Amino acid sequence: MKVAKFGGSSLASAEQVQKVVDIIKEDTQRRFVVVSAPGKRNNADKKVTDLLLAVCAARCANEPIEALLAEIYGRYEAIAAPFKIAADHLASIHTSLQQFVTLPYENNPHFYDTVLASGEDNNAKLIAGILQSAGLPARYMNPRELGMTVTDEPQNARILHASYEKINAWHDSQAILVIPGFFGYTEAGDICTFSRGGSDISGAIVAAGLQVDLYENFTDVDGIFSAHPGYVHRPESIKEVTYREMRELSYAGFTVLHDEALMPSYHAKIPVVIKNTNNPSHPGTLITNHRDNLEQPVIGVASDEGFCMIYIRKYLMNREVGFTLRVLEIFRDLDLNYEHMPSGIDDISIIMRSNQLTAELEETLLRKIAYEIDPDELRITHDLSMVVVVGEGMRQRVGITADSTAALARKNINLEMINQGSSEVSIMFGIHKEQEKAAVRTLYYTFFD
Amino acid sequence: MKVAKFGGSSLASAEQVQKVVDIIKEDTQRRFVVVSAPGKRNNADKKVTDLLLAVCAARCANEPIEALLAEIYGRYEAIAAPFKIAADHLASIHTSLQQFVTLPYENNPHFYDTVLASGEDNNAKLIAGILQSAGLPARYMNPRELGMTVTDEPQNARILHASYEKINAWHDSQAILVIPGFFGYTEAGDICTFSRGGSDISGAIVAAGLQVDLYENFTDVDGIFSAHPGYVHRPESIKEVTYREMRELSYAGFTVLHDEALMPSYHAKIPVVIKNTNNPSHPGTLITNHRDNLEQPVIGVASDEGFCMIYIRKYLMNREVGFTLRVLEIFRDLDLNYEHMPSGIDDISIIMRSNQLTAELEETLLRKIAYEIDPDELRITHDLSMVVVVGEGMRQRVGITADSTAALARKNINLEMINQGSSEVSIMFGIHKEQEKAAVRTLYYTFFD
Incomplete structure (x- = not known):
């Protein structure tokens, strides 16, 4: 049925x-x-x-x-x-x-x-x-x-x-x-x-x-493409994708289905297929809770622009209990959401969607951080894009990160951030937005074709 | 004087x-x-x-x-x-x-x-x-x-x-x-x-x-070595290191000086030199606020064991304002410190020093997270080591990450986590502790010699 x-x-x-x-x-x-x-x-x-x-x-x-x-x-x-x-x-x-x-x-x-x-x-x-x-x-x-x-x-x-x-x-x-x-x-x-x-x-x-x-x-459309057709010439369409992969892809600009729309079928473990009314014999893209065929470690490369990164450094920061809590409370008080929060020994970066910040709000945010945290260094970087390499089973394969970073390095694309380690199905790269298209293209050709 | x-x-x-x-x-x-x-x-x-x-x-x-x-x-x-x-x-x-x-x-x-x-x-x-x-x-x-x-x-x-x-x-x-x-x-x-x-x-x-x-x-000792002499045969000693680099190195097991001891000289911007009483003509290692010679992008490879990682996944997690705050409040209430917190779209990993957890406290922590967050998935990974590649000016060089991950991949070392993007002077890799020595060695030989 x-x-x-x-x-x-x-x-x-x-x-x-x-x-x-x-x-x-x-x-x-x-x-x-x-x-x-x-x-x-x-x-x-x-x-x-x-x-x-x-x-x-x-x-x-x-x-x-x-x-x-x-x-x-x-x-x-x-x-x-x-x-x-x-x-x-x-x-x-x-x-x-x-x-x-x-x-x-x-x-x-x-x-x-x-x-x-x-x-x-x-x-x-x-x-x-x-x-x-x-x-x-x-x-x-x-x-x-x-x-x-x-x-x-x-x-x-x-x-x-x-x-x-x-x-x-x-x-x-x-x-x-x-x-x-x-x-x-x-x-x-x-x-x-x-x-x-x-x-x-x-x-x-x-x-x-x-x-x-x-x-x-x-x-x-004949299902979901493995990369943005505006960035890559005739990208492959994806045969099967898990809900997790779909989420990572839709986070970074794949908008065939709004991901909140899938919540009820996700929880009920019901597979979804994206098909084309104009080409109904095409199998389309199947979205499932679990997929067995992991032959291809990467199924898609997605990207989105419009991020900024706030950098906070303070000597011996990681000895201070509750430091991150204080930073996050400032975000909550200003009703701001953050996306990622990579941290070094004595520093932390907060990556957020830029569209949340007016010039005035940005100043308020930085002033509050300066006042409450008293950092040795504080700055904001604008115009970042996030590029995501997505695929179940990536975790099992040594070398996906190596291949990705080598491809980006060959194109002289500097990495502002790498986010790997939480998601089992993606690696995320923060880069300057001028290099977004080149990054998607080189990553796509690294894993497809 | x-x-x-x-x-x-x-x-x-x-x-x-x-x-x-x-x-x-x-x-x-x-x-x-x-x-x-x-x-x-x-x-x-x-x-x-x-x-x-x-x-x-x-x-x-x-x-x-x-x-x-x-x-x-x-x-x-x-x-x-x-x-x-x-x-x-x-x-x-x-x-x-x-x-x-x-x-x-x-x-x-x-x-x-x-x-x-x-x-x-x-x-x-x-x-x-x-x-x-x-x-x-x-x-x-x-x-x-x-x-x-x-x-x-x-x-x-x-x-x-x-x-x-x-x-x-x-x-x-x-x-x-x-x-x-x-x-x-x-x-x-x-x-x-x-x-x-x-x-x-x-x-x-x-x-x-x-x-x-x-x-x-x-x-x-003749200053600070660029890698642990127990892991690497006769590692080079470091000529000059910044306070930031020193912090990253000492975080991961370089213990010539306790880093809190340097706080007063750091704030007063006074250079410190580590010298050997038994070999006083050796120039030793100079610790400065800023160094100009960035010819060698990597100055050291450090590592430490004894970490664990708690993984929390929940569909559409990143839409929930204050999610991370709730997780951190649990940590604060149990008087636990975390080290890093990489996040995916729908998941977050909390990396902490294992010595903070007894079996009982671990169970309490996981039970509290399960109760308050109601995640789709929750698990803890033990026996992780952190390996850190350190150097000012790494940020300016495309390819350090690529070279590092390629070296690790060649040795079949799986990456549980990569942390790059906050610290400007380090990339951190989370790996299983059995592979720590091999990882330090291969990274050292990638950037030295």
Whole structure:
């Protein structure tokens, strides 16, 4: 039994939806279908979600929204056109959209969530109708009926643990259930949306609740590449990756799936496959808890810019109990997160994402450290990038670090930092951002091809 | 102007003291002499300090101490024998020792300190007499008269900042002042000894107070070796090393000088030279705040065993603000120190000295982490060694890390951890202790010879 989730680009047009119908028809295991709202048909197009955001903005500005609603309805109508679907599906979508003319937004914390969620909700109704017209026993399933109960945190809902058991009750459903992604219902019956990676997380929750064999996530790429295609010419796509590897890759810029979205399937130990709606015969990338084939020690090289490093040195520092605690408390008090904290004998470096710091906050931070720690030396280095070499089983192989550092040295790439020793599946290099692309490229060609 | 400090082995016998006399005669800049108590003359011998410890133990057990006092007096007498010194020097030593027969030890927190300090104090009297007999304008200088005022913490005294100015008043003294190391006087006039590296710290304090040009520390080795002579055959000795490099080396087992002893000279920016009393023409090793000659990027390879590593992994860990704080608070609550803390995306490793953990404390620590952090994975690795490659200017050279890791890989030495990025003068490798010797050896031969 499988959960199949289709993203916005897979549902943007009648042509794309036909591919989805074929995919569902092809495998009778695909019994739970989670859908996003219709995405862009081309680069100049608007997503339905963006149109719904415009509806919210217009309502709050007391501007008319009828034209916007017509445009949104038009998108569903255009998708439905080639299919012979029962009239009540489109009628229901129309009614649902018209209610936004009068839905109160003042003192209504669920206004945004209700409007935005309709993008997925109406699409689920439509896709259910289209699957029925194709002769499949499909049925629209509202998240409330399904049992997807969430915390009452608008735009930031979290699933309540009890939901999994409720969802599991649909295990033996004979119909193909078509479920809108991106939102659930509070216990009081209000709509609340998930934060990021919204429909992906719905799919992962449904997969975990039903304890399915596989969670298929259909996108518009043939899985995950082993390096950024903008940095490396035609990089290999990854056949199988563990959740741990996936986390390391997504940390450094691999953004096919938002990693928080995978939490429910990770905990339920359900494998996820990233597949391409436009190329469904391609095996895609399988994400698993454990993989046996470790023949290739490195499966990907990822990178991200926008880091800075604060260096603190004080003679005999490591004799002072609680030194690091004091530094971290300063970070907590300023509501700053750090990423890594390599330490020498008498010094410590704190690596953090630069976007947390304004010039003013940076000065406050350095002043506080200077005042409370009284270091012999204190400075900040900007414009760092992190490059990560990722692979399970790297730990077993002597020489991955040696090969990596030799490759970087050959290209005259200076290492500001090496982070190896905690993660078993990665080595991280801190370098200056001008050398990021060269670093990714040389590391890729060291381990691939 | 120089401070010359002589260790126990340099003052163990008349023959050794003759070398000290020659060294002081040779350079009129040597105007302040700091002395330890007489050390061992051979491997089977006892240090005067150990005999004084036996005096303390015997007194507390209400056993007679006369034989011990006679043995101690005999050591000074034997040193004095070939020199024609005034009789009052030995008489003063004899009187000083006899007072321990009646010195109260109950309710006397300074008993141990007073007895032990006499080893240095009597030796300073003796050496002053011997220098006088050699025609030098030498004079015994009691630390109280010198102005060495310390906190009232028996066996763990710290210098009071005001002492430096008092010591500085002796700047223009015409005599060669012979100062006993290892102790000072509290403001109330009690004797308190320094903790570790006792006479070395006295020398550093005197050097800092007088703002001398050089602090000469005379030992029985030709300076500091670039690797452990037990691991590497006839390692080079280091010509010049910075305080930072010295700290890194001493962290990992280089124990010529206790690094806390250097704090006063470090802060006063006074260079220290480690020289050999038995080979005074050898230039020894110079320790400076800054060195210009960075031709050789690596100056030493040090190592130490006795580390363990606690590994904590939790999915999406790095999104949780304050995660590391919670871990460190557990360490603080159990009064444990950590050494390093490399972190991955979803994991963190805490490296600590194993000697802090009993089996029971280890279980408590792991249980607390499991309870408070609820990790996906938690384990401890024992029997790790740290190997450190040290050198100023390493940072400027691409390839030191590459050369190091390649050398380790060739010897099939697996890296549990790499720590580079905070210290500018070292790279640290965590390895299994069985491979420590092989690692030091291969790294040494990579950068030397």
